[in-house]
Amino acid sequence: MDKNQIITLDEFIIHRQKDFPYASGELTGLLRDIGVAAKIVNREVNKAGLVNILGVDGNSNASGDEVQKLDMYANEKLITCLKNSGECCGIASEENEDFIPMPTVESKNAKYVVLFDPLDGSSNIDVNVSVGTIFSIFRRKSDANGDVTLEDFLQKGSEQVAAGYVLYGTSTILVYSTGRGVNGFTLDPSIGEFCLSHRDIKIPDRGNYYSVNQGYYLKFDVEMRRYIDHCSDMNLRLRYIGSMVSDIHRTLFQGGIFLYPNTRKYPQGKLRVLYECNPLAFIVEQAGGKAITCQLERILDLQATELHQRTTIVIGSPAMVDEMEEFVGRYTVVPT
Numbered sequence: 001m002d003k004n005q006i007i008t009l010d011e012f013i014i015h016r017q018k019d020f021p022y023a024s025g026e027l028t029g030l031l032r033d034i035g036v037a038a039k040i041v042n043r044e045v046n047k048a049g050l051v052n053i054l055g056v057d058g059n060s061n062a063s064g065d066e067v068q069k070l071d072m073y074a075n076e077k078l079i080t081c082l083k084n085s086g087e088c089c090g091i092a093s094e095e096n097e098d099f100i101p102m103p104t105v106e107s108k109n110a111k112y113v114v115l116f117d118p119l120d121g122s123s124n125i126d127v128n129v130s131v132g133t134i135f136s137i138f139r140r141k142s143d144a145n146g147d148v149t150l151e152d153f154l155q156k157g158s159e160q161v162a163a164g165y166v167l168y169g170t171s172t173i174l175v176y177s178t179g180r181g182v183n184g185f186t187l188d189p190s191i192g193e194f195c196l197s198h199r200d201i202k203i204p205d206r207g208n209y210y211s212v213n214q215g216y217y218l219k220f221d222v223e224m225r226r227y228i229d230h231c232s233d234m235n236l237r238l239r240y241i242g243s244m245v246s247d248i249h250r251t252l253f254q255g256g257i258f259l260y261p262n263t264r265k266y267p268q269g270k271l272r273v274l275y276e277c278n279p280l281a282f283i284v285e286q287a288g289g290k291a292i293t294c295q296l297e298r299i300l301d302l303q304a305t306e307l308h309q310r311t312t313i314v315i316g317s318p319a320m321v322d323e324m325e326e327f328v329g330r331y332t333v334v335p336t
């Protein structure tokens with residue numbers, strides 16, 4: 001293949017469909033819908049400073065966090081794009097308390113559910129810092145002729161058939177995996193297409209960065225503090241954007257480790273299993289990295305029991321996650 005040939009996201013997805021002999025095109029369609037929604041959200045994010053959609057909307061989301069208007073916009077656009085095509089039978093969003101069953105379109109028996117965080121890192125919008133959309137796709141468990149059920153959404157991350165994110169950064173990039181490696185597509189605004197720019201992404205075994213909200217240092221458990229001290233002793237550089245997608249994106253390419261441990265305010269951790277941790281853990285594992293909780297369970301093996309469940313997370317370069325695991329073993333205080 002000519003090295004300079006442009007491959008658009010659509011072409012790539014259609015080409016990859018041939019890898020799945022019994023594929024019906026539904027997953028292909030879903031990924032394309034998400035690509036379309038991402039372009040619409042991108043357009044809006046890019047003009048966030050120009051129009052009067054900045055600022056807090058005055059509502060809280062289902063997890064009790066402040067919701068900003070652009071979150072709502074992104075949420076609506078994703079729901080609309082997924083609803084219109086009829087490729088999915090239900091969605092769950094970080095911005096909605098409950099899941100939303102999707103009406104059947106043209107008597108298609110859609111078999112996938114989509115979960116997403118429409119705009120992660122939204123406290124960064126007002127100040128022009130990168131934000132992102134995160135998505136996760138599962139095959140439904142319930143009978144295809146009935147309504148979707150909560151169990152369709154509460155599947156372990158290891159069951160994901162596809163996951164990815166869109167980062168609205170210095171450029172806009174969509175990164176996704178269907179369980180056969182990870183590929184990245186940069187939006188070329190001049191032609192309005194996501195073009196293959198990062199083929200078969202592999203995370204470095206180690207990196208020079210660690211990423212954690214060091215402001216909470218005193219609220220972390222002792223083993224976590226020891227590990228963070230170790231990172232500092234090793235002269236690793238601290239980078240923390242406060243947009244998980246951006247921090248994970250850097251970690252994916254440059255190596256490193258990202259941690260969000262339990263604090264007093266968030267005793268289970270802050271980040272959501274279904275909307276943030278599962279899809280990003282899927283991507284990082286597919287790129288050769290690791291993702292575990294501070295209690296050392298693999299993120300993709302967690303069994304969520306509610307839609308907005310939170311977890312602690314340690315994710316990134318495999319050698320660094322292993323090292324953190326050793327610290328937990330060495331410094332955990334066993335109650336006497």
Ligand code: AHM
Binds near residue numbers: 117119122123213270
């Ligand atoms: P959000 O979904 O409400 O935007 O919250 C998730 C974000 C992550 O992107 C980021 O890593 C984390 O919250 C930052 O939290 P904190 O400000 O507590 O460090």
Ligand code: MG
Binds near residue numbers: 117119120276
């Ligand atoms: Mg979020």
